[in-house]
Amino acid sequence: MSSQAPHPALLIPGPIEFDDEVLKAMSHYSESHVGQPFVNVFGETLTQLRQLFQSTAPDAQPFVISGSGTLGWDQVAANLAEPGDDVLVLHTGYFADSFADCFETYGVKATQLKAPIGDRPQQDEVEKALKEKDYKLITITHTDTSTGVLSEIEGITKLVKKVSPNTLVIVDGVCSVGCEEIKFDEWGIDAVLTASQKAIGAPAGLSIVFASGKAIQRFRDRKVPPGSYFASWKNWLPIMQNYEAKKPSYFATPSPQLIHALNTSLTQILSRPLSERFQQHKEASQKIKKAVTDLGLKQLASKPENQANGMTAIYLPDGMKPPEVLPSLLKKGVIFAGGLHKEIATKYIRFGHMGVSVTDPKRDDIDRAIKALKEGLEEAGYKAPA
């Protein structure tokens, strides 16, 4: 069915399986980064991102830069905060600690509001925290890839607008954009950072940021220049605006092949209603979560409302460790990931269910993975409840 060489289904929470056409776009012949054919494709890709974020605000700004999702943190920390500023980081796993580290690197004071593992900070706690300091921005990890905990973006955004309207709302959407609903304008988000290799469905190598007009204005009003050179919007903003206007422009050489792949994937995603795509991810996720419960296993994300739709983090049976299960899954043609949250990394595994594995009716990745998980656990000595 696929033109790819036979390989195990990659069902980790990113990189994910890619569509044949997307991978084909990766081997596009070489083009000038300032030649009109490529400039047109890059410009169109930036405009596609507006659609992906359901944004029509003309002052919102997409950025696509060679790098990984991590570079999105630098973009936020170096452009939207200034040294000495306070920022509030909502913690739902490993990635909040790293984002906080990134802020500190740029002299920004990050206060973390932590929830117990598997949970997320509650609205009353966030409200209390927002009243304690003048936070320039708040960050929310939409889905924390280390725990599979889903945050509540709409509710928190509304709360911030009510309690602390000058605080920018920043969403780490690395593991959510493309599989969880994000109504950028309607909810009033100020920036979402993400990457190409998860539910957006293109190979790793691109840092993608979508910023509101308010965020761009905050950047323009800075008292000191951005603290990074490569991540500086001073360097990138005119380039992105030129590309989207289909005008050649140069700061650093983009990757034409990766942009072609992103364009191909976004074209596929946007050819159908986004609501349908989100619903498909929800349904696949429900099916997986039911299978996990039926196996007598627990998820890290403790309540239905804080469980991500693009991945599931699963506690292994007592005493069983990931190396006792993952190799046998691999033999059955399925790749899951081990744990990542430092305190409990050896106690759980992660199952990513995003993109074509979920949306392509020709693929049976999800069913195969559920079956492999059950068999793999049994081979490791686990007896599922009848």
Added chain:
Amino acid sequence: MSSQAPHPALLIPGPIEFDDEVLKAMSHYSESHVGQPFVNVFGETLTQLRQLFQSTAPDAQPFVISGSGTLGWDQVAANLAEPGDDVLVLHTGYFADSFADCFETYGVKATQLKAPIGDRPQQDEVEKALKEKDYKLITITHTDTSTGVLSEIEGITKLVKKVSPNTLVIVDGVCSVGCEEIKFDEWGIDAVLTASQKAIGAPAGLSIVFASGKAIQRFRDRKVPPGSYFASWKNWLPIMQNYEAKKPSYFATPSPQLIHALNTSLTQILSRPLSERFQQHKEASQKIKKAVTDLGLKQLASKPENQANGMTAIYLPDGMKPPEVLPSLLKKGVIFAGGLHKEIATKYIRFGHMGVSVTDPKRDDIDRAIKALKEGLEEAGYKAPA
């Protein structure tokens, strides 16, 4: 001959034309960034870079990070200098100005030693400058992509070791690695930064840095942490060391497809003696430069010894502008680049001659380009000397 769709030959000074096998590697099926098959390929690729730099020093350290060549400047400025340090930037074109900007972003004081357009700073000028301040490092653009001026790495490095032995020697090799000889250990270089899309022959999207043990020690001895998060060696050094030891490791998700492409290209490059590769680039360059002279045209690089072997920057006939020539070259199936050096951008064009266009005997890119240049100039009204 090629499996790529028909397209004009891309003969700008990067990105260059890529080999079919390299482009095929770009569409590799999706793999886990911490799975053993990919970890092995990444590890092998890092080791290949040691060979490319003719380095056997066990304490030298390769870095391959998603980003563009520009990110290499951030790596140098944020890891090898500290705020308040003085650094000396040898200026042979546009890229020195930008590198200096990058240093200033990280609070490092950059002093530029400028040569007239088309020339390079002379040894006695460099010696004088080195004696004026305690420079923590000196940067040399090996080939400045805006001018085609080649710097003298071996001579300057010797001079630095004699006059100011504590000054690290940093080479911007974005437009030289893979087509100009670099004997990293023997010459005593402390870091070379480069990118994938020029003479290394893989698509854009990777920042590649090769650092000496002395540079790594300078990094370890820092008084303050690196000023960048994404470019921080504190984050990347253990990752690169683990990958090369074939152990999975995670800081930010690498791009497996780009690493496969880089691995494929380096395997091709290293399958033959490097000296042969450099000689081929020299011969192609001589042929092109002779054709340019025969056409009665001048190069920006004013003397044979400072002319790069991977590109040629050519002054157009008096009064003729790039838009009068480049479109007619495109019609003939050849893409050259316009000028980039701000002061004279409208007066010249750039011809890149690196990688498979030079080394693959099945390609006639160079001969076609020379012919197209002559015809294009004639069509624009220029009469070459008889």
